[in-house]
Every structure is written in C-alpha cells, then in structure tokens.
Amino acid sequence: MADLALAHLVKRFAGGVVGVDDVTLTVGEGAFTALVGPSGCGKTTILRLVAGLEEPTSGTVQIGGRDVTWLPPRERDVAMVFQNYALYPHLTVRENIAFPLAVRRMAGAELSRRVTNAAELLEIGALLDRKPAQLSGGQRQRAALARAIVREPACFLFDEPLSNLDAQVRAQTRAELVALHRRLGATILYVTHDQVEAMTMAQTVAVMARGRLLQEGAPLRLYRDPASLAVARFLGSPSINTVAGRTTGARFEGALACEARVAACADAVLGVRPEHLVLGPAMDAAPAQVTLVEPLGPESLVRLRLRSGEELVARVAGEAACCAGDAVGVRVAAGTGLFFRAADGTRLA
C-alpha cells in the first residue's frame, strides 16, 4: 500500500472544457477518501488521471512518493472498479479475476491460490465458472472487486461502484466494503455522488464542484463546519435550509431571525439544518404554515412555508404534533445557524 498525492492537477479537454481545475489532494497510506460532488464536477476525470487513462494538462500525480504522472496505467500499480464493472464478457469469473495475474505471466499454483483467496474473500467461490452475463448486479460488482484486489495494488480507485445496485444490496455492500478496507488496509479513492455513501464509508470526504476541490475533511466536520454554501448544501439529507437576509451587529435579519456571531454588516444567507429548526410558540418564532408532514418512524419531516414564501424542512423526533394546514411558529435553535456571504457563498461564521 502507498499514499496517493495529487498536486495542482488540471485537465482541460479538447474544446476547452475544464474537467479538473487545480486540484490538490492527498490520500494517506491505507486511508479511505471519498470524492463527492454533483454530476459532471470532474470526479471520474480525476480517477482517470490517477489511473493513467488520461493525461493531465498540468500538475502531478504521485503514488507512494513516485511521480507517475507520465507513466502508462500498467506501470502505476493501481486498480480501478468501474461503474459498469467492465468485466470481460467472454471470460468466466475465474478467468476475469485471474486476468491481471495472467497478463503478468503468473501461472500455476500461485495464480490459482490468489484467485481462490480473492473469490473467497468476496464470497463468490461458487460462481467462478459462470460468465458475467449469468451474474446478478451485486455478484458482478463482487467479481469486479475480486479482480481489483487479486493483484494487491498500491491503491484502489472506485467509480460509483454501488450505483447500479438496488437500495438493499447497496446498504449491505457498503458495510462489506468498509470491512474489506479494514482487512486489506488499502488506500482507496472512492468516487460517489451519494453523500450517504461518502459520509458512512470514508474517513475523509472531499467535496468537488465544477472541477474544483471545495473542501476536504472528516465527514462530520464537513457536515458541521462547511466552508461554503455549496458544501453545506451537498452534505445532509434533506438538504440544509437556506434563508436570505442580512447580518447587522450580532443578529441575522430575514424571514427567519436569529443571533449571529458575525461582526460585519453584509447581505448573507442563513443555513440551518432540518434538525436545528424548533417548532412551537416562542418569542422570536416566525409564523409558518405546515404544508406536509412525512412520518419516517423514529423521526418526522415537517415541511413548512414562511409568510414570505420560503420553504423549510424541519426534522422532529418521533411523531410530529402538527399536521398539514396548521399554523406553527418556527425558530432556529441557539448557536446552530451557519452564515454565508450572499455574494459568493463563502462562510461568514
């Protein structure tokens, strides 16, 4: 295993599209980093640059301290699991898994031992003689994974490996991947646009937008302390509530008003997580109407509309005390508001 370091990586495609814009990112040895961001933000492009399937316009890629920027894929010692798994359809699962070893002229007992080990690790020992077409989505995913781990690469690249699976298999595979990571101690760069995946699996999450790296850090730190509105919006489900307004002195004034420990007077956006909205009568509560209550069991989502027209979502424990059509008061729990500059979305406090 080795660490992976990207420095000032830029990829400009023919035609002027900038896929990756000055990204610097380090994945420590044995670390699991998730790369998240909306569709088209350049996640796949970064993986391809690391794998050597694309050449960067500028910047460097280092694996285990070795500059591999201009090396062909097979000299980089990375394994990639593609979104569509890219299993060779004409080969059996066994031959698929053995492929990386066979092209390196490994044969005989060593090869079959490693294939068997990888297959057993992923519990597909019984499927070895099938063709990929005869496997379910989850089984294909495992076969692709086995093909990736069989040659013990310096680092793994995953490109939305779970997006083709149904919700149940996905949840299960998520846990298995984490366990696998622990067992192998592998360096993993994992691309997804599912923030739940990123938050639950990774030790570090890196959020991207439009080719740029916005922020990286531990999942919960990013959730609680986002550097910008874009990061705040991307993490959390339902998404963070936003209300436009203005900070003056120690207060934020807008459709919702609350305390703000911000010195500057500026046009600002208040961001407040659904779980930080408090329903009920209070002195500084803003009047709102309940438009929909979504009971989820242990908690409920209450959708509200403020007088001024803003839509909000509140998360309340257990069953909600109100129902659609009720008039309620809503306020921000003390000290939980996040404030962003209206002009560029950067964090005020």
Place this chain on the structure above:
Amino acid sequence: MTRGERRAAALATLLWSVATIGVAWHALHGIDHAARSREALARAHALQGRAPSPAFPMHLDVRELSALQQDERPLIVHDPDGSELVTAPVKDADDWEIIGAVGLYSRWREMAISTALPSFAALLVAIGLMVGVRAVRTVGPRVAAVGAGALFGAAAAATTLQLRDAVVALAPRAAAPPALERLALAPPSLAFTGLLLALLAVSGALAVATIHWHAAQAERPARVRETLGAWSFIAPSLAHLLVFTIAPVGFLLWISVHDWDLLSSDRPFVGLAHFREIAHDPLFWRALRNGLVYALYVPVTMVAALGAALVLDQPLRGIKLLRVVVFLPYVASTVAVALVWQWLLHRDFGLLNAALATLHLPRVDWLGNPATALPALMLVSAWGQLGYMMVVYLAGLQAIPQSLIEAARLDGADAWQRFRLVVWPMLRPVSTYLLLTGIIWSFHGFTLVYVMTEGGPAHATDVLVYRIYQTAWEFRRFDVAAAMSVVLCGLLLVLTALQWRTVKGEAADA
C-alpha cells in the same frame, strides 16, 4: 386444446398434405401409355365390323382423323381442351376401311375418389378434434370447425363435380355403342385439376390451422393475437420467398432427377443418374477443388481487413477519407473491377508486368498461366472484399466497450495482450460471420471468372458456378447442371447451418 389434440391437428395437416401430393403425383404420372394403348387396341378389335354410329363420341378434328386412317397403331392425341387420350382405329368387317375410333381417357374417376377421400378423412379428423375439446366455452372454435368443414367440403365437392361434369360433357351421346360409353371417361383439363388440388391442399391446411388457432385463442388470447400479427407482418416476404426461392429450388430438384432439355417434351424420371454422372466427371471435381482453393482468399483478406481496421480505428487526421478510399472497391461494379484488373494483369501492357520489368524480373502471363490464374483471381477478390470486411471489423471494434480496453490497460495488459485477450475474442462473432459469409460468397463467385478467364486456362479457374453455367447454357445439359446446383446448394446449406450454430452459440455467450 390439449397437447394430444394439437398433435392430432398437426398429424391431420400432414396426412392431408401427403394425400394431396399423392393425388397430384398420380394425376401427372399415373398414365401408363403402353397399357392404355393395348387396352384401346383390344376395344377396337372387339368393335371390329360393327356398324358405325352416326354420332361418333370423339371430338377429333379432321387432321387427327386422317392421321388415324394412315396408321393402325394406337395414337396419343390431344383433345381441343388439352386433355390427352389414346385412340385406336375401328375398322369395318373387311378390315379395310376405318369407320371410327376407340378413345381411352385416363382413369380419372379413381382420381376423383382418391381426391375426395383424404378430404373427408381430414374433415373427420378436424371434427373429431373439435368434439374432443371439452374446455372450449365460447362458440368461436365451433364456428371455426364448421367453417373449416364447409371449406373442406366445398373444395372436395368442387373437385369431384369438375370431374363428373367432364364425364357427362364428353361421354358419348345416346347413339353411341355401349362399349364405348363405359370406356370414354372424360378427363378434366390437367391445369384446372391441378389448381383445384392446390386449393384443396391449402384449404385443408388452413382449416386445421384455423381450428388450432381458435382453440388456442380460448386459452391464450394475447399470444394468438401476437402470432397472428407476426404472421401478417412476414406474409409478404414469405410469399416472396415461396415464389422466388422455394419454388425454384423445388423445380431445380425436380429437374435434377429427370432427363430434361429444352427441345424434347418427354422428360422421364432418371433417379440419381445425373449425380452419378457428375461424380465421375473429373471437371466437376476440378471445379470443386478450385472453389476450395479460391475460398482461401477469405481468411487471408480477413487478416488484412482486421489490420486495416485496427489502423483506421485510430483517431487520426484524415482517417475518415482513408476509410472511404479503402471501402470504395467494394462499391465498384464487379465487371468494371474485373476489366480494370484484366488490364493491370495483362501480359504485355499490364501495370504489374511493367513494374516487374523495371526491376528486371521476367514478365508473367498472370491470367494466361494455369499456375498463376487462380491466385490472380484471388488477389482481385481480396482487393474487392477488403473494404467491406474492414468496415465490418471497424464496426465490431467500435462496438467493444471502451471501458473493457481501459480495464485491460489497468490490469497490466500491453497492446498485444489487449488485442489477443480482449479485442480478438470479442471480435469472434464478427470473424465467424465474415468467414462463413465470405466462403459462401466465394462459392457464388462467377462474375470475375466469367469476365477475366472464362474458367481457363486449362480449367485452372473453373469454379463450381462457372461449371454449372457452362453445362447449362453452353452444353445445354440443364439436368446435369441442376444436379450440380443441388450439390452446391447442399454445400452452402452445410456452411449456413454452421454459421447459424455459431451465431446461436455466441448469442448464448453474450
């Protein structure tokens, strides 16, 4: 309808078809001229010396009567309506003057019975089938059964009526000698009877099929509707196939087992005599061997085409123009290609020999030398097919998901390994397709041989199709040519079956 009943329906259809074919065969071939001649003569002798009847039953024209007068042998003559009869002259007691004739028609009554019988048998089976259907609640299948029965009956009755009508119309009138009355069974016209028989056959099959359909509809309406829709969609091309492919092939098979030429109307059945003849014909074997050697250009061209496709698959500048250029020969008319190459390969003025001459190498008579003529033809064929194969390979290459190639690159495969382990296996369906269709086409190859070498020199380029052409149109041995075509047809069938099997195998793989 249970499975057993369905089987019965199928069996009935089969029986019906076999019976009708038998009847048709009987109608066309059951005429034993020698026996009929003997019979006619015996009848004539029995009548010898009797007074001639004023209303003689025969509709013979004057010319035929005069022919009768000159010859005592029985004659096969044709009625004005086209049917055939055997006549024998009846003379007076002195054995001197011809006073009439005995005419013997084919035994059409038996035919009528044999036509009607299977018809009713099939009808019975159909009705039995319907009675056996317990689960049918709707009236539909019953109506269908009755309709089918009516159709059957009508067709059978029409045939029988047609036969009986003919007997009445041509039977001797009141004054005819009684002996003649029984003999003169008038035949219907052959063509019309054939038409009726065909109608009967079709209606029989249709009737049983209708019953089958309706019964099945009660079970699975959606599927029947789908089947009906599907059949109506393929009906036009099916009809085309029947008329322009199946029928000619049937005719070919027929010719191949008969003595058949354009001049004689007598075309006796000879069994496998023509096949035996070609089996002992060294030229036929020569042509077959030449064809096999010629077919070798296909794999050779495929290799070249794959190479070209791999090169032209690269995203290079001007590559599209190059693709078009490589493809062009395939679009060009084969005759034009043949003529151009004839010139290129010419012994005295050809470009190829001019090039050899500048290198101080001896000139070669490419098309005139038995050793080089076939390779030269193969070269031209390869040149013409290269573009096509290249385009097919190019399409195959572009159908390979890019991610597979990338996965192979990441897995550590170098360019040759990527080709050998990923690209080539994934192109296998394309390769088998090209190989088999290519070989099939190579066996069809005619134009090049016809224009460039005419099978020569010394039969060095004599391929099967050219042999067939020459046998039929230059030697006028259509029957032998037909037998050769049957052999070629069988050969191609085997190849096609092979292709089908591999295509199916591949589909199961994917």
